[in-house]
Amino acid sequence: MTIEEHNHLIFEYDEVDKDISSMIIQIAEDMYDRLMSQFELSDLEGKYTLTICPDIKTFIEKSGKSEETYQSWMVGNANRKNHSLCILSPRIVSDRSLDDMLRVVKHEVTHIALNALNPKDPDDMSMCLTEGIAVYMAEQIYPNQLDITDYPSVKELDNEEFFYEHDGYNYSGVYVGFLIRKYGAKAFRNVYAETEHFDDYLYDGYEIDAIKSFGVR
Numbered sequence: 001m002t003i004e005e006h007n008h009l010i011f012e013y014d015e016v017d018k019d020i021s022s023m024i025i026q027i028a029e030d031m032y033d034r035l036m037s038q039f040e041l042s043d044l045e046g047k048y049t050l051t052i053c054p055d056i057k058t059f060i061e062k063s064g065k066s067e068e069t070y071q072s073w074m075v076g077n078a079n080r081k082n083h084s085l086c087i088l089s090p091r092i093v094s095d096r097s098l099d100d101m102l103r104v105v106k107h108e109v110t111h112i113a114l115n116a117l118n119p120k121d122p123d124d125m126s127m128c129l130t131e132g133i134a135v136y137m138a139e140q141i142y143p144n145q146l147d148i149t150d151y152p153s154v155k156e157l158d159n160e161e162f163f164y165e166h167d168g169y170n171y172s173g174v175y176v177g178f179l180i181r182k183y184g185a186k187a188f189r190n191v192y193a194e195t196e197h198f199d200d201y202l203y204d205g206y207e208i209d210a211i212k213s214f215g216v217r
């Protein structure tokens, strides 16, 4: 594996992925810059390593999964404890476009950069908040899959099982995106840092307004 240290992150990739890696490095570093300025983040102590995994075996190892817990939809991972993030090389992912995979890079970088706001492991935080911001910033919202008459509430999405069963990624992206659109980056920053609560900004009809703000009628 080749190792390159950049401004915000250390990158690790196999020679066979050299071309695609230079694209990923650029996207990851630019995303990090954007997050830092939008949410006034400081740099983290100690750089995280982003591994572009040449095969599934490497992905399982780097993401801390096992043969049993790994599932084929998993293509990216961010791990605070290990100071690492990884994505599967787009070269070997056949069911997603390169653009989709570059969004996964932005998603995982968002998880990591925001660690600067809260000392907690994101796994122990509100799933609606942590996944929602990563989905929103990575532009992984699909408005045509939202339903304005039958939707999960912000609170319900804090339940992990419920989250997975109710298109939680898409809806949490919408709800957190709306928080930023309506109340600004500062509001999000405070909620993520837990100096304020998401509840403080919710009202009857919040979810509907959020869905509408993404063009759904």
Ligand SMILES: [Zn+2]
Pocket: 107, 111, 130, 131, 134
């Ligand atoms: Zn995520």
